[in-house]
Amino acid sequence: MRLGVARFAVAGGSGQHHLRLLSRTVSAAEANRSFSRLLREVRETGAKAVITAHGRPVAMLVPAKAYAAARTQARAALRQRLAAQPATEAGRWSRDELYAR
Numbered sequence: 001m002r003l004g005v006a007r008f009a010v011a012g013g014s015g016q017h018h019l020r021l022l023s024r025t026v027s028a029a030e031a032n033r034s035f036s037r038l039l040r041e042v043r044e045t046g047a048k049a050v051i052t053a054h055g056r057p058v059a060m061l062v063p064a065k066a067y068a069a070a071r072t073q074a075r076a077a078l079r080q081r082l083a084a085q086p087a088t089e090a091g092r093w094s095r096d097e098l099y100a101r
Contacts, residue, residue: 028053 024047031038031051038049042061049061 023048023050025050025052025057027051028058 024041026038026049028051031049038061041047042049042063046063046066048063048066050057051059051061
């Protein structure tokens with residue numbers, strides 16, 4: 001098991017926003033053996049758990065509140081960027097043209 005600091009990047013209109021969470025690296029086998037304990041740790045400490053297979057990250061457990069906050073922030077930044085972006089004239093097109101390869 002390894003502890004470190006990780007960043008979740010959320011694209012913003014004027015820059016990037018980061019959610020800093022303490023992270024714990026856990027093998028898939030260890031996560032499988034002690035999943036309930038791992039969930040409890042994530043919930044109680046607010047830390048995320050990076051689950052690895054053969055030493056490579058394959059999944060993350062993050063606190064639901066942190067994920068929801070990051071998603072809300074990303075959605076707001078996207079809406080702000082889209083509101084500031086001018087509409088483009090795409091012209092008329094048919095369904096066949098849209099799906100032509």
